[in-house]
Amino acid sequence: MMNIKMSDFTRIDAFEWEISPEFRHDMRVPVRIFASEALLQDSLADKSILQAVNTSTLPGVLDAVMVMPDMHQGYGFPIGGVAATDLESGVISPGGIGYDINCGVRLLSSHIQLEEVKAWLPTLANVINQRCPSGVGVDGRLSLTKSELAKACVQGAGWAKAKGYATAEDLRHTEENGCLRGADPEKLSERALERGRSQLGTLGGGNHFIEVDLVADIFHEKAARIMGLQKGEIAVQVHTGSRGFGHQICTDYVRMLQGVVRKYGFNLPDKQLVCAPIDSAEGQAYLAAMRCGANFAFINRQLLTNYIRDAFEFTLAGKVEDWHLRQVYDLAHNIGKIEEHLIDGRKKSVCVHRKGATRAFGPGSNGIPDEYAEIGQPVLVPGSMGTASWVLVGTEQSMKRSFGSCCHGAGRVMSRSQAKRQIWGEDLLNNLESRGIEIRAGSMPGLAEEAPQAYKDVDQVVESVVGARIAEKVARLYPLVVIKG
Amino acid sequence: MVPYRYEEISHTADLALRVRGENFHDLLRHAAQGMYHLMGAGIGNNTSIDEAFTISHGSHEEILVDFLNELLFLCEAHGKVLTAFQFSEGANGLQVRAVGHTLDGIVRPIKAVTFHNLVVNQSGKDYETVITFDV
Numbered sequence: 001m002m003n004i005k006m007s008d009f010t011r012i013d014a015f016e017w018e019i020s021p022e023f024r025h026d027m028r029v030p031v032r033i034f035a036s037e038a039l040l041q042d043s044l045a046d047k048s049i050l051q052a053v054n055t056s057t058l059p060g061v062l063d064a065v066m067v068m069p070d071m072h073q074g075y076g077f078p079i080g081g082v083a084a085t086d087l088e089s090g091v092i093s094p095g096g097i098g099y100d101i102n103c104g105v106r107l108l109s110s111h112i113q114l115e116e117v118k119a120w121l122p123t124l125a126n127v128i129n130q131r132c133p134s135g136v137g138v139d140g141r142l143s144l145t146k147s148e149l150a151k152a153c154v155q156g157a158g159w160a161k162a163k164g165y166a167t168a169e170d171l172r173h174t175e176e177n178g179c180l181r182g183a184d185p186e187k188l189s190e191r192a193l194e195r196g197r198s199q200l201g202t203l204g205g206g207n208h209f210i211e212v213d214l215v216a217d218i219f220h221e222k223a224a225r226i227m228g229l230q231k232g233e234i235a236v237q238v239h240t241g242s243r244g245f246g247h248q249i250c251t252d253y254v255r256m257l258q259g260v261v262r263k264y265g266f267n268l269p270d271k272q273l274v275c276a277p278i279d280s281a282e283g284q285a286y287l288a289a290m291r292c293g294a295n296f297a298f299i300n301r302q303l304l305t306n307y308i309r310d311a312f313e314f315t316l317a318g319k320v321e322d323w324h325l326r327q328v329y330d331l332a333h334n335i336g337k338i339e340e341h342l343i344d345g346r347k348k349s350v351c352v353h354r355k356g357a358t359r360a361f362g363p364g365s366n367g368i369p370d371e372y373a374e375i376g377q378p379v380l381v382p383g384s385m386g387t388a389s390w391v392l393v394g395t396e397q398s399m400k401r402s403f404g405s406c407c408h409g410a411g412r413v414m415s416r417s418q419a420k421r422q423i424w425g426e427d428l429l430n431n432l433e434s435r436g437i438e439i440r441a442g443s444m445p446g447l448a449e450e451a452p453q454a455y456k457d458v459d460q461v462v463e464s465v466v467g468a469r470i471a472e473k474v475a476r477l478y479p480l481v482v483i484k485g
Numbered sequence: 486m487v488p489y490r491y492e493e494i495s496h497t498a499d500l501a502l503r504v505r506g507e508n509f510h511d512l513l514r515h516a517a518q519g520m521y522h523l524m525g526a527g528i529g530n531n532t533s534i535d536e537a538f539t540i541s542h543g544s545h546e547e548i549l550v551d552f553l554n555e556l557l558f559l560c561e562a563h564g565k566v567l568t569a570f571q572f573s574e575g576a577n578g579l580q581v582r583a584v585g586h587t588l589d590g591i592v593r594p595i596k597a598v599t600f601h602n603l604v605v606n607q608s609g610k611d612y613e614t615v616i617t618f619d620v
Binding site for chain 1: 498499597
């Protein structure tokens with residue numbers, strides 16, 4: 001295996017580094033990393049940069065493969081990777097989007113003061129936990145026919161609104177209004193439809209969570225005001241994706257494309273980077289199926305939002321003045337989108353793969369709600385369990401330098417097996433509860449794997465993207481209730 | 486000689502297994518055992534379940550991924566954990582007959598079996614590979 005050293009990087013500035021295409025003969029573009037020196041140094045402990053180098057060999061990849069400071073080793077693409085490909089000569093790669101298609105985060109704001117709700121937090125945790133199905137293989141409250149599921153996949157969050165699960169504001173405050181156009185259920189396998197039928201409105205397991213937070217600090221008064229975030233008030237985050245439905249779509253197409261790679265004569269450094277020309281029948285079929293998965297995930301987070309709103313009403317109505325939750329924003333961090341970006345000074349439509357990276361469109365960009373036009377798109381960066389989460393906004397620089405993208409979380413540094421060896425779930429639970437954080441978790445080993453020690457310091461990650469000027473700080477959130485599958 | 490059937494190896498975000506077998510079918514059996522172990526898949530009762538499916542022709546890597554993904558699907562969608570396997574070559578691919586039990590909970594979900602750097606190596610009669618799972 002090729003070892004990558006600090007001397008292989010060219011330092012562009014304090015938070016930007018580059019590996020030249022001369023580094024390896026098959027690279028087509030540079031790899032550009034947005035990170036502090038310390039985070040970059042840490043990243044050399046795993047294969048994330050090597051995976052970015054591998055990604056830079058994809059046909060039709062443009063400008064540079066970007067890597068965010070929360071990078072860590074994935075499979076094929078690194079987590080925290082962004083790659084844009086040419087619509088005519090480029091490819092689309094399911095591995096560059098991931099199995100959990102449109103895994104993403106939603107943020108809800110409230111006007112509930114911490115002091116009003118403090119005594120009710122344990123009850124609120126129990127009620128949310130009861131109303132939001134979580135864990136593996138756990139069905140949701142809805143069981144759709146395959147034809148209804150197909151309809152939902154085409155309509156996205158609009159389907160949820162038509163059924164009374166969403167408001168117009170919810171849709172407006174969702175990336176792409178909660179619906180990627182061009183979804184085609186005909187491109188889905190029977191197996192995907194079977195897995196998806198009963199999984200809408202479920203949290204799942206792993207690192208997915210629902211969190212009730214305190215808005216602890218405000219850094220950008222105007223943006224926070226526009227988003228409805230005020231210091232001392234309660235907010236809610238939801239982190240989940242397209243569940244087994246999305247996993248099956250990716251599984252189907254990664255398998256199918258193994259043969260397609262041979263057909264088109266692509267020579268790839270990793271089988272998980274399989275891809276198809278975007279304008280080929282195979283590429284278009286994957287895009288249409290992937291969009292179904294993305295729309296499923298938008299609905300999934302919307303249904304969970306609906307259940308959380310019910311839980312707030314059930315627990316807090318009559319006890320606090322205003323228990324309503326308003327949607328700040330919902331965005332994807334595992335997605336492939338056709339977007340317009342500046343390439344060599346000219347606007348061009350490209351296919352942006354974001355694998356563990358968040359869209360971060362700057363002020364005035366197309367595709368963000370009018371309310372946020374002046375401040376830029378909200379960027380949601382959840383921290384590890386028990387640590388802070390951040391609300392940022394995209395900038396003009398993110399549009400120029402990172403295909404309008406930013407980091408998506410803290411990023412792991414410790415393997416799950418190491419975390420389980422070093423951290424005892426019950427000890428972690430006691431520690432978090434002693435700090436006043438209510439935890440509801442499906443399993444203690446699962447909790448240990450998600451311990452804060454297994455992740456980077458999210459504050460350092462945020463300092464890197466702010467230092468690189470691809471995002472600005474708006475608010476810092478502190479966890480009060482964490483629900484994990 | 487196969488000194489171990491499977492062992493978990495370090496991966497920052499996901500899970501990985503090194504698996505060995507005295508032949509390819511043995512490798513498949515041990516990979517199945519290792520995957521269920523990683524998932525912490527519990528067996529519900531003593532009632533035995535029979536299952537049969539076919540894995541299409543392909544490379545060793547493709548057959549391995551297809552086989553494990555089939556088990557994941559049966560586990561998640563139908564609540565089945567398969568514990569004993571018989572393999573035979575058929576006209577349409579590898580025919581698998583299996584016996585198992587109903588699932589009684591999973592500690593850690595696996596989303597999919599990946600092709601990440603997947604190579605099935607043969608040394609003498611032994612087979613060995615490293616499989617990365619998305620979790």
